[in-house]
Amino acid sequence: MNFYDVDSPTSPEAFWQEVRAAYPRQEPLLNLNNAAVSPPPLEVEQAVVDAYRLISRNPDVNMWSKLDAALPDIKAQLAQLIDCAPSEIALNRNSSEGLSTAIFGIPLQPGDEVLISPWDYPSARAGWFQRREREGVQPVVCQFGLLDDDEAIIEAYSRAITPRTRVMLLTHMYHWNGRLLPVERLCALARAHDIITVVDGAQTFAQMPVSFRNLGCDIFITSLHKWLGAPVGNGMLVVREGLIDDTWPLLAPFDLPPLRIDKFDHWSLGTYNSAIQAGIMPAIRLHRRIGVERIQLRLSELTRYWIGRARDIPGFRLHTPLDAGSLDAEPVDAGPLGAVALFSIDGVDSRLLERVLHEQHRVHVKYRRVEDIAGMRVSPHIYMHKDELDVFVDALQAAISGARASC
Structure with a gap:
């Protein structure tokens, strides 16, 4: 099956597996900073x-x-x-x-x-x-x-x-x-x-x-x-x-x-x-073969997925407004949720978490600070899968536990 065939009966995740094959492997780090620069497809x-x-x-x-x-x-x-x-x-x-x-x-x-x-x-x-x-x-x-x-x-x-x-x-x-x-x-x-x-x-x-x-x-x-x-x-x-x-x-x-x-x-x-x-x-x-509407929906889906898993972490604080359909949170009139989101963990230094995720778990996110808001920016892309976001959230939980234990 050619993944360019948007009318294919293939399951959604199988479709995105084929999209993934069009991109180079991201190694040695899990790349969650695509808002800065994304890898070009292989072609x-x-x-x-x-x-x-x-x-x-x-x-x-x-x-x-x-x-x-x-x-x-x-x-x-x-x-x-x-x-x-x-x-x-x-x-x-x-x-x-x-x-x-x-x-x-x-x-x-x-x-x-x-x-x-x-x-x-x-x-x-x-x-x-x-x-x-x-x-x-x-x-x-x-x-x-x-x-x-x-x-x-x-x-x-x-x-x-x-x-x-x-x-x-x-x-x-x-x-x-x-x-x-x-x-x-x-x-x-x-x-x-x-x-x-x-x-x-x-x-x-x-x-x-x-x-x-x-x-x-x-x-x-x-x-x-x-x-x-x-x-x-x-x-x-x-x-x-x-x-x-x-x-x-x-x-x-x-x-x-x-x-x-x-x-x-x-x-x-x-x-x-x-x-x-x-x-x-x-x-x-x-980009045309996949379709920008499908890309937007997928990126929003990936963002909702990792937030949905991470929101149960004690002290998790999201600094990105959620639209009315998001995660049962109080919505803000802010348009659709995209691929870029910022979060922090109460009582834990985000710069420390960024470093631990990178050095110990091979996960790359981006520390961002502006005015009185600071946290880690997460931005998946269409070549990514939910099991990789599971890896990220599991690594985040481990990094937080380590950081709190050292305090």
Whole structure:
């Protein structure tokens, strides 16, 4: 049976076993930090290896005349996934580069205000603070809690808007704890006040259905090496057609500045590794064969599974809001549960648990701390199975017992 056949009568777990076979083995660690970077599927890995070997035979010709000839089709396929025009897509290296392009490229005057939150990606916040120091642009922090409901968040942004507000930075899903923002409603709020919206979609694109048109934002940024499974070093920047000409590129282009999306592309880097972009198309093909709706459901299922097992551990505290269908917990109006969740154990140092899990149990999770929230982030991917999550929870229980015994 070919696992690409979505109508196959094969049982769900058998289906995901075949998906697993499409990925390289994760060893020696059980990888539960896919929110940072995910392994590419085997066919993606092979495509990059083949492309690199092709480059080696005639670099100047094979990189730019052969491999780069595929880029328009790659953009066309990505445009179908994100629901925009290919002429609105630039390819770069990652979300941080895309964010910097927007942050430093949107023309602003001293005293203009930009709305940010305490929970946005640190380098994005730092970029706006740098513009404050250099140009007098004023970042305004919208205060709300990571576990607040949607209405409280919308109220926080609405309350912060003034006649000087020019830009609103919105993180679609916070990497800290998987909290999903009501971005579509916030973009509508921004449009009503003629405010440019920049959406950091690093954690949502390819993890769940995302439509650039439906979000209604002006700029959308993502990495392709997380939930799409493209090779490390691939990112996507989407800029609304009407905003392209007025936005400065991050790096000066080699040719005279063209007033189109090309000015944001990787060309301005000079010589770069074209081989990694050869892995984007097979990643798209695999993603399509499985289906983004099925991927979202599976990731939510895996997250619910490990939380359902871990919640009985004494002192277990979840820092990710649960939707109304989750685990009989008090729900927060926060959209669907995804693949990213943050937890802590009362009375146990999360940094110690992270280290013990890694060194003694070969389980890799990620310690995260922001403001007054700290814990361990867990982010499974579709190549993982529930028995591996059992291994994680069993290891967690053993690590907690050891930590408490040593106190």
